[in-house]
Amino acid sequence: MAKSFSNSYIFIYSAVLVVVAALILTVVAVSLKPAQEKNQRAETKQMILKTIGIDATRDNADELYAQHITEADNYYTFDGGIILPLKGTGLWGPIWGYLALDNESTVVGAVFDHKGETPGLGGEIASDKFAQRFIGKKMDTEAIHLKKNADKSNPYEVDAISGGTMTSNGVTAMLAKAYDDYSNLLTKPETPETLETPAEEMEATE
Amino acid sequence: MKNFDLIKLPFSKNNPILVQVLGVCSCLAVTAQLKPAVVMAISVIVVVALANVIISLLRNTIPPRIRIIVQLVVVSTLVVLVDQVLKAYVYDVSKQLSVFVGLIITNCIVMGRLEAFAMVQKPLPSLLDGIGNGLGYSVILIVLGFVRELFGSGTLWGYPVMEKLGLYEIGYENNGLMIMPPMALILVGLIIWWHRSKNKDLCEQ
Numbered sequence: 001m002a003k004s005f006s007n008s009y010i011f012i013y014s015a016v017l018v019v020v021a022a023l024i025l026t027v028v029a030v031s032l033k034p035a036q037e038k039n040q041r042a043e044t045k046q047m048i049l050k051t052i053g054i055d056a057t058r059d060n061a062d063e064l065y066a067q068h069i070t071e072a073d074n075y076y077t078f079d080g081g082i083i084l085p086l087k088g089t090g091l092w093g094p095i096w097g098y099l100a101l102d103n104e105s106t107v108v109g110a111v112f113d114h115k116g117e118t119p120g121l122g123g124e125i126a127s128d129k130f131a132q133r134f135i136g137k138k139m140d141t142e143a144i145h146l147k148k149n150a151d152k153s154n155p156y157e158v159d160a161i162s163g164g165t166m167t168s169n170g171v172t173a174m175l176a177k178a179y180d181d182y183s184n185l186l187t188k189p190e191t192p193e194t195l196e197t198p199a200e201e202m203e204a205t206e
Numbered sequence: 207m208k209n210f211d212l213i214k215l216p217f218s219k220n221n222p223i224l225v226q227v228l229g230v231c232s233c234l235a236v237t238a239q240l241k242p243a244v245v246m247a248i249s250v251i252v253v254v255a256l257a258n259v260i261i262s263l264l265r266n267t268i269p270p271r272i273r274i275i276v277q278l279v280v281v282s283t284l285v286v287l288v289d290q291v292l293k294a295y296v297y298d299v300s301k302q303l304s305v306f307v308g309l310i311i312t313n314c315i316v317m318g319r320l321e322a323f324a325m326v327q328k329p330l331p332s333l334l335d336g337i338g339n340g341l342g343y344s345v346i347l348i349v350l351g352f353v354r355e356l357f358g359s360g361t362l363w364g365y366p367v368m369e370k371l372g373l374y375e376i377g378y379e380n381n382g383l384m385i386m387p388p389m390a391l392i393l394v395g396l397i398i399w400w401h402r403s404k405n406k407d408l409c410e411q
Contacts (some may be wrong), residue, residue, distance in 0.1 A: 009269065024283060028290055
């Protein structure tokens with residue numbers, strides 16, 4: 001231990017060490033990439049299936065996905081509506097999710113995930129409990145937004161996450177962006193489709 | 207010290223969690239269920255053992271002035287390798303462990319063993335010391351994971367034990383506190399208490 005090392009030895013030593021480490025990591029990362037990407041694709045399919053209430057495992061995700069989901073340009077359709085992909089930024093990194101809407105732009109299911117939000121705070125957006133708050137909300141005349149102490153009966157308000165304000169704001173921004181991007185797909189109340197409902201009701205009362 | 211002692215001592219008399227009180231952070235965070243606890247345990251054993259061997263092989267070439275940096279580079283490389291392998295083969299578990307795999311780098315057990323043991327010992331004893339300390343850590347993790355999953359979620363390795371025993375029908379309920387990190391701390395405290403009462407020589411005067 002008492003050996004002394006010259007400065008040039010230290011420089012060369014650290015340079016070689018770092019290069020060797022980098023080389024090993026590159027080789028491993030490249031060779032494992034296909035397996036990792038396969039897992040990620042399966043996970044995306046699982047997430048999309050979850051919005052329409054299908055719990056797929058990693059193994060049967062491909063099969064179920066093929067059965068239930070059709071891919072359109074930049075969104076997905078299922079029997080009964082559309083699924084919009086959501087992309088945004090949270091506090092620490094990207095957040096994303098999928099929102100399944102029926103033909104009247106009512107949310108039938110939602111799922112969110114994140115890269116690195118704080119576990120227990122912003123990270124809660126990935127929980128089922130949070131996703132369920134969206135069910136029954138509307139994306140027709142305005143976008144859903146997150147709010148503290150949200151009014152549960154308001155179809156455009158969802159309770160934000162306590163302690164996760166920045167992430168919640170990110171979710172609101174993500175929903176607003178999706179509302180703009182996909183406005184031509186969203187059913188507005190003034191379209192004839194929704195006007196049919198009162199007519200049917202009148203018939204029923206007669 | 208005999209080679210066998212290197213494996214045996216970290217189990218009890220020199221347990222990294224119970225006696226050295228290292229690596230407690232990850233031990234609270236990943237033990238809500240058995241499966242992540244076991245995967246974390248295996249990952250730590252692999253990292254400590256390999257890092258110990260590599261540092262021990264390099265020990266005479268490492269300039270003391272940059273030894274901590276060298277240790278960090280070796281540990282980081284190993285941890286990234288483990289993380290990549292987990293992502294490729296046990297994706298769900300790697301998601302659950304999330305940042306904690308990366309945090310093995312800062313797990314004091316790893317740096318502690320490198321600095322205290324591998325820097326001055328031959329590769330074979332270093333390997334055994336790494337495995338021993340990894341196992342010592344694992345034992346506590348697995349015990350915690352077992353207790354917390356069983357009483358917190360009523361399952362073991364995902365298998366619904368309590369439901370199969372029919373306990374819910376007679377009014378049994380899961381203990382929600384068990385799945386919270388503070389309960390892990392309380393359990394570790396209880397284990398340390400029991401462990402000290404068995405090993406009076408470890409008690410401070």
